[in-house]
Amino acid sequence: MIFSSREAHRAWLAGQAALPAGFRVGTARLSFVPVEAPKPARMNLALIALDRPTADFAGVFTRNAMPGAPVIIGRQRLDQPTLGAVIINNKVANDCAPGGVAAAEQVAAATAAALHLQPTQVLPSSTGVIGWRLPAEAMMTALPEAVTSLSSRSVLAAAEAIMTTDLYPKVRTTNVGTGGGRIVGIAKGAGMVEPNMATMLAFLLTDLAVPRAALRRALSTAVDGSFNAISIDSDTSTSDSVVALSSGAVPCPDMGAFEAALQQLCRDLAGDVVRNGEGVHHVIRVSVATAPNAQLARGLGKAIVNSPLFKCAVCGNDPNVGRLVAAIGKYIGIHHPTVDLGRLHLTMGGQEIFRDGAFRLGPSVEAALIDHLKGAELYASVPAVDGVFRPPVDYPPHGRCVEIEVRLGMGEASAVVLGGDLTHEYISENADYRS
């Protein structure tokens, strides 16, 4: 897909965003003053409500050992018989703040009361600054606005409300079968993104009737090949959560078709997250093949997209493929020191660059690699007189990637990993994030 303008991208998003049957979405805005750093801050609420509570829901959460209060609560909610709503806030992650679990339960209970649900039927979800206290009172004051705005039309308002440093909302949809059943997913996340068995925040809504156990299996599989195969900056968030909700309004024609559709939707959303990663100028897609096992293939792909030096070279459209080989050598040397790299074969943009233990470089290869890098660039930096770099586009101008193929010649396993480059815009975003 190629978007020529913000308006073209927004129109496409609107088309993706129609809600499946059985769901309503509302949003609200509020201001508050954090206790920890007393300057006014703004927060969005997003409310996803089912017309009827469902037993068919699934969730996977971060493996970070210091999880946010909503992750702790979310794990408990998985044991509840039904779920009726999700209340989401940005700006404050509610992680390791004093009284964090109680504050999240307070907001969940208020949401439940407004929707005639039990408190345990509401899942709270948060993303934002780690360490700040949740402004529960201010959130409860704003909650009626979210309830009043509930609408069965579009998920787009929620996709926008959950954004933090995202430049644009992420929405994907897919049809399953011919009975009108659909899956719609939204995601946020642009920094602190190397999900581990989960992701940033993503919410997948379907009207297809998929029983709880099958939905949880399908979600686990879909997340593994999508959100768990991306890294923007190697930082695994404390808030990562993917939640799938089925309203059951439409019979599911074919469980295999549902699983395949869910996997593709998750891969698309994960790709959207990387393409909108903080400061990302290039999406890097690493395909590792003929590896001895899938764990090594995935780990090697992650090591390449997490190498700061290789990421910087890609940012500069500089085919410094020595850094690519250094990243491979670091990973194998530390994690699989007995693996023989003698059959290592590398291509970049289809150009062979490494074979039989040595580079195959020269002026024509160099020129082809530069062309490939420039062709995959989403935007170039715009120098700012104040030294702060701001991305010049807030839509994805194209879907191309820097394509790297790694063949190890020692097995049948493979993996595809997506990552981004490392740029001035990332530094500007994160050296001054809270200000």
Next chain:
Amino acid sequence: MIFSSREAHRAWLAGQAALPAGFRVGTARLSFVPVEAPKPARMNLALIALDRPTADFAGVFTRNAMPGAPVIIGRQRLDQPTLGAVIINNKVANDCAPGGVAAAEQVAAATAAALHLQPTQVLPSSTGVIGWRLPAEAMMTALPEAVTSLSSRSVLAAAEAIMTTDLYPKVRTTNVGTGGGRIVGIAKGAGMVEPNMATMLAFLLTDLAVPRAALRRALSTAVDGSFNAISIDSDTSTSDSVVALSSGAVPCPDMGAFEAALQQLCRDLAGDVVRNGEGVHHVIRVSVATAPNAQLARGLGKAIVNSPLFKCAVCGNDPNVGRLVAAIGKYIGIHHPTVDLGRLHLTMGGQEIFRDGAFRLGPSVEAALIDHLKGAELYASVPAVDGVFRPPVDYPPHGRCVEIEVRLGMGEASAVVLGGDLTHEYISENADYRS
């Protein structure tokens, strides 16, 4: 140490740089055109020669699985009876280039011939771009200049010649006992620095008579607590090498004193490397204590100094300590998921920030943390109209660090790890490194 100017730093370096007895150092410069990217490039040669070949030498090398040709050769040299010289070049790492080992041996043999040594008595060492072929012919043409310039006075010319993106040379010296015996060390390395059982390039010269086996044990211990406890950007180089040479000119009064002096020297040099890391505005020192084992303590310290988001916060003098806790949680969640963080205690700049499972934050703590960060800043970015950030100082204006203490409350093990922040200067250096 506080240096008020480049001149004050250079004067101090000159005082550190007097060669121990039994060594001579020479340098040369040359130009060449890389085959892979035909634009003229400059290279320095540094030659370290012993007055007499020594049996007492030691070397540790990178664990990167794609090592450079000099590392492959260096490992073989460890089995040789004696070593008489080291020939070092910057600009080209000689890693995975076709014919790399043969080219390095060719330069070593020419060096040996000029010094009346056997080829196996010369250790080649290289640092620079990975993938480029070594310009052996041009190096051999320049070699006589290095031989002619050999001098027993100072190591400073070599410390300068081995620099790549370093802003200033790194030299440290120490006396051992009262017999006049000394150790002098030089190091280079500013990017691709997370040494693993070795480091960038460092050369440690001593006139103290320390037998080969004892020297190798002492070097291994010293490297583990110094170069292996730093990370600038998490990228482990393919060239990392630390070499220790004893001329044996002075009897060693006390092996324990030698070992302690070598350890301190290596810690000082490793600290110099981080302080001059690419784009480093702040050195971050993480002390992990009361850990269940040393491996976990070291790993946790590395995870903190390698978190891009925490590094960016430090760059911005922003006490976003949520990112510190996220980095801890990521590491423990992935590598030690059964470890209980319930007794985690954190301070930054002496301020308590985390206790009993929750942050202890507020406006006064925030203000104190900002003061601590600003006090540890080496320099602030100077916005450049062309968008390229250049460090405004090429000397270390002070020796202060951002001090982080992590207590786990579950054992006796500890570790100290040094790292740097992530800045616009790092991006500028590495997005355009080869141009």
